[in-house]
């Protein structure tokens with residue numbers, strides 16, 4: 001094996017016996033095409049849905065189910081030991097139960113016992129099975145032990161039923177895995193496990209009439225990066241998303257809103273039991289004083305009516321002043337064009353939040369791009385500069401500052 005080969009991150013894709021096994025083929029494809037060395041370990045039931053030939057052809061590796069094949073290579077130990085990430089997708093109720101109880105009656109369950117790397121489960125099953133207390137307790141046990149269990153999506157299930165239990169979009173599961181792997185040696189350290197974090201993202205739109213609105217250029221990328229990285233660090237995440245083109249991240253509870261007042265209501269509700277709230281949304285400070293129910297028409301020979309504006313609630317200031325629970329951490333963002341640091345410091349004091357991520361914006365800076373540069377100001381006087389880099393790196397630094405502060409107040 002040459003060096004380039006060895007440098008490819010090794011992923012074990014465990015597949016258990018659910019109809020969503022066919023969607024795991026797309027996850028496999030994305031993993032291999034992005035340079036991962038993937039070994040598929042299906043259960044015997046999974047092979048009823050998708051055969052061995054598909055798994056081995058798509059992965060370029062043998063896809064074995066039992067511990068009795070190639071015994072001289074000790075696969076029941078080696079595969080788990082060598083992995084950088086194990087992802088079980090779909091994970092059935094039966095597989096979750098076996099994993100929670102440490103059963104090891106096939107190659108996949110053996111691999112789960114020997115893996116020392118991060119383990120991600122993407123459950124998919126009928127709503128009744130997901131909500132059954134037995135499944136819920138198994139999920140809680142796995143999470144307590146450090147596994148990352150992605151909550152299933154809500155939507156169409158096998159047959160005509162709909163509900164919670166749907167396999168999340170394979171592209172979103174891939175993103176989740178990519179984020180976990182990107183954390184490198186820190187991936188196993190889930191310092192936000194057991195925490196509920198609320199993140200707002202994207203821009204609000206304030207309607208003037210049924211077809212027009214006042215909006216802003218926020219892409220939502222920074223807020224989505226914060227939500228995705230928090231989930232990869234084990235948090236339960238509620239993402240309150242303003243208008244953005246971005247797909248919903250896997251395992252994150254996404255609430256879509258339009259206006260600042262809808263954002264206000266959704267954030268306050270989600271914040272009631274949150275450990276931390278991060279306001280990355282670009283909230284309109286003002287909205288048109290009057291909403292015209294019919295389309296505003298031009299009238300020949302007449303000047304247009306001026307648009308008068310009224311203030312929207314300042315959500316960050318309100319969250320900071322009235323903490324929903326003791327020790328709740330509130331983080332704000334400040335987009336500044338001039339006197340960036342001085343304005344940032346003044347804003348931190350004015351808003352009363354614990355951390356303020358200050359970045360410089362302009363025609364070509366921050367909005368819509370994949371990178372960001374910032375200084376994170378803390379109420380205790382510390383300043384953390386974050387050099388230009390991916391928005392995910394800034395998101396990680398925000399959580400690096402949040403996690404120890406949370407541990408101080410509520411270990």
Ligand code: CTP
Nearest residue numbers: 279280281283285313314315316332333334335
């Ligand atoms: N924010 C908010 N509610 C608003 C406006 C802003 O919660 N009505 C939050 C944003 O999500 C961000 C922070 O406040 O976290 C800073 O927003 P920014 O627009 O940069 O600051 P402003 O308070 O609007 O100050 P100014 O317009 O003077 O720059």
